[in-house]
Amino acid sequence: MKKEKILILRPNNAKEISIYIHWPFCVSKCPYCDFNSHTFEKIDYSSWEKAYLEDLEKFSYLFQGKNINSIFFGGGTPSLMPPSIAASIISKISQIAYITQDTEITLEANPSSVESSKFEGFKQAGVNRISIGIQSFNDKNLKFLGRKHSGKEALGALEVAGKYFDNYSFDLIYGLPDQTLDNWHKELEFALNFASKHISLYQLTIEKGTPFYSMHKRKEFVLPDQEVAANLYDLTNNMLEARGFELYEISSYAQKGFESKHNLNYWQYGDYLGIGPGAHSRLSFLDEGINRMQAAEMIYKPADWLKANKRLRNVEVLSQQDIAKEIIMMGLRLIKGMNDDVLEKFTGKRFEQIIDKPFLQKLIGAKLLECDNAATRLSDRGIKLHSKIITEIFDHFLI
Incomplete structure (x- = not known):
């Protein structure tokens, strides 16, 4: 999108x-x-x-x-x-x-x-x-x-x-x-x-x-x-x-x-403002009652940032898919896992609703992923394969 x-x-x-x-x-x-x-x-x-x-x-x-x-x-x-x-x-x-x-x-x-x-x-x-x-x-x-x-x-x-x-x-x-x-x-x-x-x-x-x-x-x-x-x-x-x-x-x-x-x-997808060369920001806002997330990035090169009058080089409102990817990628770094309420807040859907069901069951059956009403988390075995599993999750998105 x-x-x-x-x-x-x-x-x-x-x-x-x-x-x-x-x-x-x-x-x-x-x-x-x-x-x-x-x-x-x-x-x-x-x-x-x-x-x-x-x-x-x-x-x-x-x-x-x-x-x-x-x-x-x-x-x-x-x-x-x-x-x-x-x-x-x-x-x-x-x-x-x-x-x-x-x-x-x-x-x-x-x-x-x-x-x-x-x-x-x-x-x-x-x-x-x-x-x-x-x-x-x-x-x-x-x-x-x-x-x-x-x-x-x-x-x-x-x-x-x-x-x-x-x-x-x-x-x-x-x-x-x-x-x-x-x-x-x-x-x-x-x-x-x-x-x-x-x-x-x-x-x-x-x-x-x-x-x-x-x-x-x-x-x-x-x-x-x-x-x-x-x-x-x-x-x-x-x-x-x-x-x-x-x-x-x-x-x-x-x-x-x-x-x-x-x-x-960062990992729980809270708001933060970045100041300085190449610094990033994530700032939530309400748009007609819908929770949205805006992303910003400052000028990258130190000398250019220092002399610029306007130091932002890129500001955008993230799509629901981009938001979902960020929440999952960051949240699954945590041992306690990703808070599904945060995902639902921004996308209107919980984790099991945005992932291909057979693939989700495969991860759970292989004891790589655990889900309950509060959170989705990688198992002790799954956390070692974080990058690989995240890539596969994104390949099976339904959003």
Whole structure:
């Protein structure tokens, strides 16, 4: 179905909203990364601060008077920005909307000593959660992944994070070439000694357009096969569970009550506004009593975004099919599954009504999918095949 084009973002009808701030700069580009991140020689910090504040004012009608569920400074590497910019952004939002003690304010950081030295400044700016991209404590693995910090620096960053933040998270990447169950077990066991309330563990994936994609295609390295990858995943889950962490999303683990509010809002199809180069938004609205969803995307290149008077490059009202695909793709990442009420809110149909019935019964019979009155979820076995199952579900759409 052809998407209906609109020229402006319509006021949304959600009672609360999340705000994403994209900082596009990194010290270097990691070979596995396909995010909108760029290296730099010099940054005009005052111009960037001014641009963020301008757009927050321009789009203030979208979140004015609302409760702010979360603010997320992502990138790129936002810990490279001066803490004063984060303070200005948080202050601006607080003047327009309601930031409460329950508002989660996260900033992504790399564990270099220069960036961790700013953690106190970010705490004073209003950030209450740090997410640190460690990726590995093993220097050999860090070199392969193109990271510029050492395992020692990673430990130092965690020590500083624990000094200023009750709630911090860090990321690790596993499923690396030649990685065995034994050496991953040892690395993860070491890492868990420094975990706080949340940890994200990602198996290495090869994304088109990245240096790793070309290297993998040339067979310069080989990833673990499907059986080994599944065993690594099971080992990871068992070790985290034994330490009191609950798997709540394919790659995310948390102690009870410390799940990422911002990411949950994405996965549960809540409203969010994105500010910054390439940032995306999803904002619901009522159209003659019907719930609709509008999608927006900002200008991608940092230099073009900074100098533009109008920074949105694409705004559209999503079709029911597109909405259904997004809700299912995101919701089935969650261990508790997709809320069928959300699907029905936007499409008027529940999951079993938009999927070819024989195929649905096949998934259920194979114990890959579970359905009840409240939710549709992938089984423990099905979650390992998330991407494959999602593709097959979309091939059997009736909407």
